[in-house]
Amino acid sequence: MSQAEKLPPHDPSGLVLRTVEMHAGGEPLRVVPPWGGLASLATPGLSLLERRRLLLTSPELDAARRLLMHEPRGHRDMYGALLVPSELPEADVGAIFVHNQGASAMCGHAVLCLARFVLDYGLRRGAPSPAAPSGEASVTIHCPCGPVAAFASWDGRRSGTRARFHSVPAFAAATGCKISSKEHCSLLLHFFSWLF
Template sequence: MRWKKTITMVEAHAEGEVGRIVTSGVIDIPGNTMLEKMNYINEVDDSLRRFLVFEPRGYAQMSTNLIFDAPNKEADIGFLILQGDKAHAMSGSNSICLVTVLLETGMIEMKEPETIVTIDTPAGLVRASAECNNGKCERVTLDMTTSYADQLDAIIEVEGLGAVSVDIAFGGIFYALIDPAQFDLKILPENARQLVDIGTRIHKAVNSQLDIKHPELEDLKGISYTMFVGHDDDGVMKGATILPPGRIDRSPCGTGNSARLAVMEARGQVKVGQSLKARSIIDSEFQVEIVAKKTIAGKSGILPRVSGRGWIHGIHQVGVDPSDPYPLGFKVSDCWGDAFDLLS
């Protein structure tokens, strides 16, 4: 074996959503802040993302996460999420995977019954509180960045669908939130392909028709994902986040539910301190709540809290032989969907 690059990852999932944590082989990415590091990957050189995320070393239904010494000295760790289309600013499920891996591998000392880990993300600082018992990180609770409702009941024209109503909200990244009843659909595994198709069309239309940008972090603009929002028969919140290149988040989605809570608060549908369950398409659950209201650049917003569980399920080492014809990987639409124009 004659690899010219070797990267080791610990693999974990948070309520079903896979988030691999790179633990060796990546020293740093240029940039003085996590936002600058994210922009370097997205705008200057994304070869590392493609190497880790595309086949044969990666696959569509997962994220790969980079960790660094935190540029913000108030934080314990810096964190970037790599996915099929680009690097993203924040992810709740991946943050749960991150904290679980850091503590259970000893990269950060586990303190029982609670360990606090502060994460430096491109969207801001996230405080994680881990419930720990007998060497196991049993649950991670995230105090997320300020979230807010940006546009309620926005109407867009979508190819093949006509006029569609969406809510635009920020939960660490921007979302278009969609009521699937507009399409006579429920959030069920057997409807996954239809939800992905519709969500992908709406994603394209939203970013081409609406002006969406963060009021303080000017490099955060446009929606990252769409999310279908509804309820199960027992009244529990149900959601399905559609991620490029065309697949559904297996977890209930931390940033998506932060955005959803912001919209619900703006409509008077939830109160500060009210604890709710958020359920995924595979029926895994997060606990979510609003900790407080907060103003962001004159806009009314909230501080969301998201709680879920993570499990380590493997250790993975990848490399590239100098003669490998696919050093940066490849993607084929049978697995990666047909939304290639959403992939960079």
């Protein structure tokens, strides 16, 4: 039996997704660009958080997430970024971060990849300077946690290998929390996050 005979029949009316594979330091990122096939996430008038909620509550969109993140196309450590419109005027692009169990509010390695992706695929609002004096160009990525400023090396035509970002502020929820045990030592804990 040939390999073609082992595969299920192709359904031309089925879902077709286009992705770009990237990585930062070996951490994978599967990018679904705005033209990648998830048009329902680009519905006009929705906020980024409404788009994220739609992804997580729609059986069809969640099936697409699982298709992208799970075996045989993905794996348990796979991460994805679905690029969508943003309601923020300063944002170049909106991003919904997905993984094998659902979606997250932020992903550092994904933002590093997206800084380069936005520049290389011409998604930045307004062209970056031909060659910035700093040797890098900035992009603003609207993440579920808020707008994140990202920077990538830029020679005027394409991004280079360096990228960095400034995330949203973190806040202290509690400091100086002490946990004691009669049999063991005491611990002093501080809790902080940007996700409250």
